[in-house]
Amino acid sequence: MRAVLVGSDLGPRSDAVVRGAAALALGSGAALHVVHALDMIGMPLREAVTALETGADRRARGTLDEQLRRVLGRAPDAAPPAVDFRCAPAALLERARELDAGVVVVGAGPPGAGEDAAGTPFRVAARSARPVLVLRGPLHWPPRSVLYPVEEPGACGDALRHACDWLRRACPPPPAGTSPMELLVLHAAHGPEASPDGAAALARAARRAGHRRLRVTGIRDPRHGRPPATPAGHVLDWAGRMGPDLLLLHRRPDDPAPVRERAWYQALLRSPCPVCVLPGTGGPAARWEDAAPERAPQDDGVLAAG
Numbered sequence: 676m677r678a679v680l681v682g683s684d685l686g687p688r689s690d691a692v693v694r695g696a697a698a699l700a701l702g703s704g705a706a707l708h709v710v711h712a713l714d715m716i717g718m719p720l721r722e723a724v725t726a727l728e729t730g731a732d733r734r735a736r737g738t739l740d741e742q743l744r745r746v747l748g749r750a751p752d753a754a755p756p757a758v759d760f761r762c763a764p765a766a767l768l769e770r771a772r773e774l775d776a777g778v779v780v781v782g783a784g785p786p787g788a789g790e791d792a793a794g795t796p797f798r799v800a801a802r803s804a805r806p807v808l809v810l811r812g813p814l815h816w817p818p819r820s821v822l823y824p825v826e827e828p829g830a831c832g833d834a835l836r837h838a839c840d841w842l843r844r845a846c847p848p849p850p851a852g853t854s855p856m857e858l859l860v861l862h863a864a865h866g867p868e869a870s871p872d873g874a875a876a877l878a879r880a881a882r883r884a885g886h887r888r889l890r891v892t893g894i895r896d897p898r899h900g901r902p903p904a905t906p907a908g909h910v911l912d913w914a915g916r917m918g919p920d921l922l923l924l925h926r927r928p929d930d931p932a933p934v935r936e937r938a939w940y941q942a943l944l945r946s947p948c949p950v951c952v953l954p955g956t957g958g959p960a961a962r963w964e965d966a967a968p969e970r971a972p973q974d975d976g977v978l979a980a981g
Contacts, residue, residue, distance in 0.1 A: 676705040676777030676844050682767050682795070683711050683756075684782070685738050692782035694746045695814030695949075702817055702847040705777055709743065709756040710770055711735050712763040732758045764798040771805055778806045778845065778951070783943065785811055796943055800926065800952040801934070806841060808951045809943055817846035817856060818920030824861045824910045824938065834925055835860065838953060842923075857890045858923075861913055907941030914946055922950045 681696035683689040693709060700707040713726070713735060726732075739756035759766035771779045783796045800807040808814075823838055839858065849855050914922050924939045934940055942950045 676703040678708055678774040678776040679703070679705045679778055679780060680708045680710065680767065680771050680774055680776040681780040682763055682782070683709055683739065683742060684763075685711055685735065685742065689782055690742065690746050691813050692780060692810050693742060695808075695810050695816065696780040697747060698814060698816040699778065699780065699808070699845060703777065703845045706754055708754045708770070708774055708776070709739060710759055710766055711739055711756070712759045712761060712766040714760075714762045717762060732760075763795045764802070767795075767799050768802060771803065776805055778808050779803055780808045780810065783809050783811050797940065800939065800943060803952075804954055806951055806953050808949060810949050811947065814949055815920045817849075820857045820859060820917070820919045821921045821923050822859050822861060822910075822914055822917060822919040823923045824913075826862075838923055838925070841953060855890045859917065859919065861910065907936070907938040907945075910938050910942060911945055914942075914948060919948055922946050922948055923953065924950065925953045925955065928955060 679696050679700040681693055683693055696709075697707055699705075713731060735758045736756060739758070743756065757770070759770065761769070767779055767781065770776075779799060781796045781799055783794070796807070796809045800809065821842065823835070825835065842856065842858065846856060910922070910924075922942055924942055926937075926939045930937055939950075939952045943952070
């Protein structure tokens with residue numbers, strides 16, 4: 676992983692976001708890049724000129740320098756912070772592409788805070804060609820347990836290996852004598868899907884994706900005798916019960932469900948734990964640079980509101 680890109684709004688809540696990104700960069704050996712978006716392109720011309728004349732960009736850079744010193748407790752071991760004049764989603768997507776970032780880290784408000792598809796985390800996660808890690812508070816890195824939901828145990832092998840590959844690149848090896856990270860693979864089955872064949876397929880996929888730095892365990896939620904719940908409801912229910920350090924999901928480009936019903940969207944909206952959204956479904960030769968290119972916010976008619 677070459678770079679970790681994190682967005683900061685300069686507020687006190689972003690301290691935890693930058694601190695989490697710094698821990699991830701340290702664990703993966705990547706360079707840390709911090710950016711603040713002034714969002715001046717959408718300003719009226721008079722306001723934008725006044726902001727530049729009064730040194731808004733210089734003040735923002737100074738505040739970013741202070742934040743890095745405060746968060747890291749020393750001179751920042753990171754690339755010089757950047758101030759971008761575009762809106763936050765466009766700034767993060769474009770800089771992630773330029774840096775070939777291995778992950779983009781953004782902050783979000785508490786669950787139920789009223790954020791929606793117009794918010795920066797959702798717009799970045801919906802368009803990014805690389806993983807997006809959304810934090811609502813402190814990040815424990817490397818995570819001790821990761822919850823990863825799958826829909827079809829018999830067809831999840833490539834996606835599961837993709838997820839494991841990203842975790843191996845993003846996390847340092849565990850110290851000698853300590854337990855490896857646990858990846859909990861959840862299949863929330865109901866009705867005909869709740870069969871021994873499905874359980875066996877999940878177990879086989881988990882074994883094939885296993886690695887000495889990961890302990891991969893398959894868990895199933897048969898939901899016998901209950902009406903089918905939404906996939907997002909299953910995932911969030913288990914996340915609340917198990918308390919993982921990270922919820923890991925794939926964003927399927929071919930998902931037919933409306934955006935607001937997709938599991939990754941609901942997880943960003945309601946999950947109390949950090950959420951990492953992986954682009955696409957992965958594959959044997961999948962690479963982040965082969966994914967669809969990031970798009971500017973105005974190119975997406977569904978999530979460009981606001």
